[in-house]
Amino acid sequence: MKNIFKIAIVLIAIVSLGSCQNDNKPNYQYMPNMYESVGYEAYGDYEVFEPVTGGSSAMVPAEGSIMRGWMPYEIENTPEGKAFAKANLKNKVPFTEETEAKGKELYEIYCGICHGKKGDGNGYLVEREKILGVPAYNDAGRAITEGSIYHVMYYGINSMGSYASQMTEEELWMVDHYVLTLKDKLDGKEARPYDVVEAVEEIHTDEDHHSDSQDHDIEH
Numbered sequence: 001m002k003n004i005f006k007i008a009i010v011l012i013a014i015v016s017l018g019s020c021q022n023d024n025k026p027n028y029q030y031m032p033n034m035y036e037s038v039g040y041e042a043y044g045d046y047e048v049f050e051p052v053t054g055g056s057s058a059m060v061p062a063e064g065s066i067m068r069g070w071m072p073y074e075i076e077n078t079p080e081g082k083a084f085a086k087a088n089l090k091n092k093v094p095f096t097e098e099t100e101a102k103g104k105e106l107y108e109i110y111c112g113i114c115h116g117k118k119g120d121g122n123g124y125l126v127e128r129e130k131i132l133g134v135p136a137y138n139d140a141g142r143a144i145t146e147g148s149i150y151h152v153m154y155y156g157i158n159s160m161g162s163y164a165s166q167m168t169e170e171e172l173w174m175v176d177h178y179v180l181t182l183k184d185k186l187d188g189k190e191a192r193p194y195d196v197v198e199a200v201e202e203i204h205t206d207e208d209h210h211s212d213s214q215d216h217d218i219e220h
C-alpha cells in the first residue's frame, strides 16, 4: 500500500514537471545542424558579404543586367532623340483587333483624361480648365508618328508625365496603335487594316513553340 502511494507521488511529480516546459521555445537540440542551416540565410547579415553588399547575403544583379523580355530604350531624351524616334522608331507589336482594343482600354485609363476619348485634346481636365495646351492628335504642326508617340509616352513632354513606369513596353505600343487610330478618325481617314500576317504567325507560334512562346511574344 505504502509503495503504491510513493509511486503515485513520483508519477504526479514527473507529469507536473513535464508541463513546465515552454512550448514557445525549441526544445534541447541534439544535432542543431538538422534545424539550423549551415548555409547563408536569404537576406541574413554576414561579415563575408560586407565588402560586396554591406553585409546582406542578398546580392544585387550585376551592373547592366536587364529583366528578361525587357529591352532598354536607347534613344535619348533630347530634341535630336525625339526627331530620330519620329523618323525611325517602329511599332513591333502587331496591329490586331485585340491589341487595338487593349490599347483603347489603357488609353482611356491613362490618356483620355487630358487628350479626350476622341483624341481631340478636350479631356475632362481640359474642360475643367485644369490643364492647358493639350493638342489634338491630328495637329498638323506636330505631325506625330508611331515613333514620336512612343518617345513622348516614354519620357513625357512638358506638363505631360512619363508612362514608362506605368505600362510595359508592349502596353505602350498598344496605346500607340490606338492613338494612331484616333488620329486617323480625326483626319476623316479610313481605318488602317489589321496585320493579318502576324496574326497567322501567332497561331503557328502557340501550337509549335510552347517552350519559348514568351520570347516570340516579345519579338513580334
Ligand code: HEC
Residues within 6 Å of the ligand: 107, 110, 111, 112, 113, 114, 115, 131, 132, 133, 134, 135, 142, 144, 148, 149, 152, 153, 157, 158, 159, 160, 161, 163, 175, 179
Ligand atoms: C496631364 C495631362 C496629360 C495626360 C494624362 C497625357 N498627356 Fe499627352 N500631352 C499633354 C500635353 C499638355 C501635351 C503638349 C505638351 C507640349 O508640347 O508642351 C501633350 C502632348 C502629347 C503628344 C504630342 C507630342 C508631340 O510630339 O508634340 C502625344 C502624342 C501625347 N501627348 C500622347 C499621350 C498619350 C498616349 C498619353 C497616355 C499614355 C498622354 N499623352 C497622356 C497632356 C497629357
